[in-house]
Amino acid sequence: MRQLTALDAxxxxxxxxxxxxxxxxLAILDPGCAPGGTVTREALVELLRERLHLAPALRLRLATVPFGLDRPYWVEDTGLDVAAHxxxxTLPAPGDEARLAGExxxxxxxxxxxxxPLWEMHLIRGLNGGRVALYAKVHHCAIDGVSGAETLAALLDLTPEPRPVEPPxxxxxPTAPGLAGMLAGAVSRSVTHPVSALRSLARMAADLDVIPVAAALPGARTVAAAARVLSGKDRPLPELPSLSVPRTPFNGPIGAERRFSYGSIPLADVKRVARAFEASVNDVVMALCASALRAWLREREALxxxxxxxxxxxxxxxxxxxxVVGNQISVMVAPLPTDLGCPRERLRVTxxxxxxxxRRFAGSPATWLGELSSVLPPAVTALATPVVFRLASIVMPPVNLIVSNVPGPQFPLYLCGARVLAYHPMSVLTDLSGGVNITCFSYDGSLDFGILSCPNRVxxxxxxxxxxxxxxDELLELVEPVRPAGPVAARPPREMIPA
Structure with missing residues (x-):
């Protein structure tokens, strides 16, 4: 039994x-080497039953505290019916990428x-080329990017032949503390909450210059520097650029509908550009996102x-x-140089x-995300969060969007004997974080992108x-420029796993 952290809640x-x-x-599967040349729901259910003990996030359900007086607890669901999840x-013909993305x-x-337990899996047939898709979702209160990848890995194998797994x-x-125990814990924490909230505020003060919205306030850097001196952590830290958020079509209240697109870019191309510009793979990913967002906004005269x-x-x-079930994450907030017209300069500035x-994060790992979540009492936070998120999206959005890059294995994996061709991640949209989210996962030589949006915004x-x-393509042309004269050897086409 474990209580959710303030961030999880x-x-x-x-x-x-x-x-x-x-x-x-979204995993795209080639079932050619699977038993019978296909992936069945029955095989997937049996695999989950055999390996459920390797994925704790899939076995637990919430035990809530009466009246929301405290954060919920995780408790083992002893009656879990995997098949119900x-x-x-089957997609209607022609089973193309657009139909799959719409579903x-x-x-x-x-x-x-x-x-x-807060998860579902959907086996989707009818894709063109005889492929099969598997969509899986888990609540963010139970997993983050790393633990999500590990949960998926529990179901995957290195060969089409499933590996033997020891039974649990x-x-x-574990059990929840019971009604009396929950209420006693809620009362105890409510008494000590003012003190813990003040401690959280004091710790947040040292990060004031990297917290969205707060960083743009006059004197934020001075207050943060003074807080670090008082806490005994007065080490020289690099000064971040301005984090003032411009107005864009991405920001504002979102609706309930979603749109999704996906596709892949060869990781070898990304690494080639990274080497040429002495950058990291993540730097190139961020520069690609900056370029794509700039082009989209320019088309709408909204840059x-x-x-x-x-x-x-x-x-x-x-x-x-x-x-450990739950989130072990922090956040870096950084500008994307969408204001720069030159792709070479965009990458260098990125x-x-x-x-x-x-360097700033390494020198002072930001804990403000968890601290901010714990400032208000749980009952107040539960009621206030949706209202605050929507109001902030109108008055002063803290960021324009979330961009996430999760590293994955660079070798093929198999699910129920079918080869995983690509894995396109999807994340969360909120009023606060904007109406578009770009996430990518590196797998077996590709960067697999998943782009989620609210159609009211994008x-x-x-x-x-x-x-x-x-x-x-634009960055590759800078690395491999076309010669103005003479025979030019054609570069072989780069494989794009679509979408």
């Missing part, structure tokens, strides 16, 4: 009629049932003069917390900005995916 509180706070992934559907968006819109060791399931501000999730999960943000989400590919 915040993902529950963020849900509303227009916000579903789960993370998900696994669904199957995924509709599934992603729906919130999870909080009365049972018998042990008594601001200032850089966009992106929130970049950072994993802080340690080896000792590997099996690399410089990200290096500064990483209706043509496939255009953004197209701009990402165009941005990659």
């Amino acid at each position: 915040q993902f529950l509180h963020a849900e509303s009629a227009t916000t579903a706070a789960h993370v998900a992934g 696994v669904h199957e559907t 995924i968006a509709r599934i992603h819109e729906r919130r999870l049932d909080r009365s049972r 060791a018998p042990e008594p399931p 601001p003069e200032r850089p966009l501000i992106a929130a970049v999730p950072v994993a802080v999960r340690t080896a000792s917390a590997r099996d 690399a410089r900005t990200m290096r500064t943000a990483k 209706a043509d989400v496939w255009r953004l995916m197209g701009h990402l590919r165009e941005a990659m």
Whole structure:
């Protein structure tokens, strides 16, 4: 039995009629080497039953405290029916990428049932080329990017032949503390909450210059520097650029509908550009996103003069917390140089900005996300969060969007004997974080992108995916320029796993 942290509970509180706070992934499978040449729902259910003990986030359900007086607890669901969480559907012809993305968006819109473990899987047939798709979603209160990848890895194999898995060791399931215990804990924490809230505010003060909105206030840097001196952590830290958020079509209240697009870019191309510009793979990813967002905004005559501000999730999960359900994340906030017209300069500025943000994060790891979530009492936070998120999106959005890059294995994996061709991640949209989210996952030589949007903000989400590919071609031309005269050896086409 374990109580949700303030940050985990915040993902529950963020849900509303227009916000579903789960993370998900779309795996494209080649069933050619699977038994019978296909992946069946029955095989997937049996695999889950055999390996459920390897994925703790899939076994637990919420035990809520009466009247929301305290954060919920995780408790083992001893009556879990795995089959009830696994669904199957078939796309209508022609089973192309647009139809698949539309189906995924509709599934992603729906919130999870909080009365049972917070996950679902959908096996989707009818894709062209004989492929099969698997969409899986888990509530963000239970997993972050790293633990989500590890949960998926529990179901995957290195060969088409499934590996043997030891059955779980018998042990008594954890239980919730009971009604009296929950209420006693709630009363105890409510008494000590003012003191813990003041401590959280004091710790947040040292990070005031990197907290969205607060960083733009006059004197934020001075207050943060003074707080670090008082805390005994007065080390020289690099100064971050302005985090003032420009107005864009991405920001404002979102609706309940979603749009989704996906596609892949060869990782070898990204690494080639990174080497040529002495940048990291993540720097190139951020520069690609900056270029795609700039192109999309220019088409709509909505490009601001200032850089966009992106929130970049950072994993802080340690080896000792590997099996802990919940979030072990922080956030870096950094400008995207969408204001620069030259792609070479955009990449150079992106690399410089990200290096500064990483040095700042390493010198003073930001804990403000968890601290901010714990400032108000749980009952107040639950009621206030949706209202605050919507109001902030209108008055002063803290960021323009979230961009996330999750590293994955560079070798093929198999699910129920079928080869995983690509894995496109999906994350959360909220009023606060903007109406578009770009997430990518590196797998087996590709960068697999998933772009989620609210159609009230970004209706043509496939255009953004197209701009990402165009941005990659643009950077490759800088690395491999076309010669003005003489025979030119044609570069072999780069494989694009679509979409």
